[in-house]
Amino acid sequence: MHLAPVPRDPDLSTKVGSVALANPVMTASGTAGHGAELGRYVDLGSLGAVVVKSLSPFPWAGNPAPRVHQTTGGMINAIGLQGPGVEAWLTDDLPALLATGATVVASIWGRSVDDYAAAADALAGAPPAVVAVEVNLSCPNTEAGRNLFAHDAAATSEAMAATAGCGRPRWAKLSPNVTDIVPIAAAAQAGGAEAVTLINTVMGMAIDPETRRYRLGNGGGGLSGPAIHPVAVRAVHDVRAALPELPVVGVGGIAGAADAVELLLAGAQAVQVGTATFADPRASAKVLAGLEHWCRRHHVGSIDELIGGAHGPEAARPPT
Numbered sequence: 001m002h003l004a005p006v007p008r009d010p011d012l013s014t015k016v017g018s019v020a021l022a023n024p025v026m027t028a029s030g031t032a033g034h035g036a037e038l039g040r041y042v043d044l045g046s047l048g049a050v051v052v053k054s055l056s057p058f059p060w061a062g063n064p065a066p067r068v069h070q071t072t073g074g075m076i077n078a079i080g081l082q083g084p085g086v087e088a089w090l091t092d093d094l095p096a097l098l099a100t101g102a103t104v105v106a107s108i109w110g111r112s113v114d115d116y117a118a119a120a121d122a123l124a125g126a127p128p129a130v131v132a133v134e135v136n137l138s139c140p141n142t143e144a145g146r147n148l149f150a151h152d153a154a155a156t157s158e159a160m161a162a163t164a165g166c167g168r169p170r171w172a173k174l175s176p177n178v179t180d181i182v183p184i185a186a187a188a189q190a191g192g193a194e195a196v197t198l199i200n201t202v203m204g205m206a207i208d209p210e211t212r213r214y215r216l217g218n219g220g221g222g223l224s225g226p227a228i229h230p231v232a233v234r235a236v237h238d239v240r241a242a243l244p245e246l247p248v249v250g251v252g253g254i255a256g257a258a259d260a261v262e263l264l265l266a267g268a269q270a271v272q273v274g275t276a277t278f279a280d281p282r283a284s285a286k287v288l289a290g291l292e293h294w295c296r297r298h299h300v301g302s303i304d305e306l307i308g309g310a311h312g313p314e315a316a317r318p319p320t
Contacts, residue, residue: 074225
């Protein structure tokens, strides 16, 4: 009797620029807390990395409640980047996270270029397990009213350049709320970004027809979840096509292995699981297990076989 060959163990390792990861599945900033909050549900050391909630150089209270509202195909939030500040995080939250064996990516934000510089400088002495810093450029820029740094190429480049003091690779997290994301990604790279994270939430709003009031205390908010997945796929695809040498981390609406594969095929070197965690705190681990199973079932021996696959066989992986 002829037996079908047993699919070999896939090599899930990947690199985002100079950062080597055991696998491409990470948590998304803002959805996994500041420390080891998900540790009771997920072996955090088994993930490619844990990306913590964005930190400023100072404590920040965030927006008034209510902050989250479920929508069709996702949720809309206006948390407002609540956090303890970088220094408190290093002392109070990071040790417990490192104790899980996690690879950590810090995330920072600021109201001004000086804030970004201060937050980055405060991370200069972080332990080596903090392998990269994701610079969240999709947050309010008080030096320019309600605009976001990631809505302007010059502001993006300036903020990225100001974060060099962290002394480790920097990833620019960009906004989909622009006419063309490619020039913004190019500006981030020019400012020193080793990679870009695509995408952050899509601007949205929810109003209660019964009360005729905003459903969020801040009025508007950011839409996330499966509803924005096609937006993320398009952004990753377009940046990969235009800037093939720039590594990309794909995030947006990943609920299962097929969603992760789609972003890898669009050109991402790694992915982040976010909103799905609110429905199931084990979501990131399930996506990772599902991705391994998907690769076995499709006889994919290495994640490298998937990265940029939608661009054709001539699409080489970005250099490291």
